[in-house]
Amino acid sequence: xxxxxxxxxxxxxxxxxxxxxxxxxxxxxxxxxxxxxxxxxxxxxxxxxxxxxxxxxxx
Numbered sequence: 688x689x690x691x692x693x694x695x696x697x698x699x700x701x702x703x704x705x706x707x708x709x710x711x712x713x714x715x716x717x718x719x720x721x722x723x724x725x726x727x728x729x730x731x732x733x734x735x736x737x738x739x740x741x742x743x744x745x746x
Contacts, residue, residue: 691725 697718 691722 697714
């Protein structure tokens with residue numbers, strides 16, 4: 688699962704490829720879905736620390 692820091696970074700990042708509203712909205716939806724899943728995991732107490740944090744930044 689992507690780390691929360693990576694998520695926020697992606698949401699705030701200005702990316703020229705996301706210029707089209709539709710694409711940007713799609714990316715935001717994808718990231719928001721990931722965020723919701725992450726929140727659910729935290730609520731359930733299943734949030735395990737990322738062993739190799741660098742892996743989260745590769746994708």
